[in-house]
Amino acid sequence: GKKVKRNDLQFGDLVFFLTYSKRFASHVGIYLGDNLFAHASSRYGVTVSSFESSYYKKAYYGARRLTSKDVEVMSVKPQDYLNATRKK
Numbered sequence: 001g002k003k004v005k006r007n008d009l010q011f012g013d014l015v016f017f018l019t020y021s022k023r024f025a026s027h028v029g030i031y032l033g034d035n036l037f038a039h040a041s042s043r044y045g046v047t048v049s050s051f052e053s054s055y056y057k058k059a060y061y062g063a064r065r066l067t068s069k070d071v072e073v074m075s076v077k078p079q080d081y082l083n084a085t086r087k088k
Helices: 054-059 068-074 078-085
Strands: 002-004 014-017 027-033 036-041 045-050 060-065
Antiparallel strands (some): 027 036, 036 045
């Protein structure tokens, strides 16, 4: 997907957080608008949280917006995707 600035988030953008590691994103949610995002919490199951939470405000890593091409590529059978992306 394309990188998205925090102040340009739109409904459906993927938001990433550093929760277990400082080297790579280890948690993801889907932006809902009004500083809210849906995600799977190990404590509460699927839930809605706020970016205003001190925990998520500090852990925020970045966001991506999927393009129609991204969705098309991901919608193929897994083996076809692996074959198409494998370096020759």
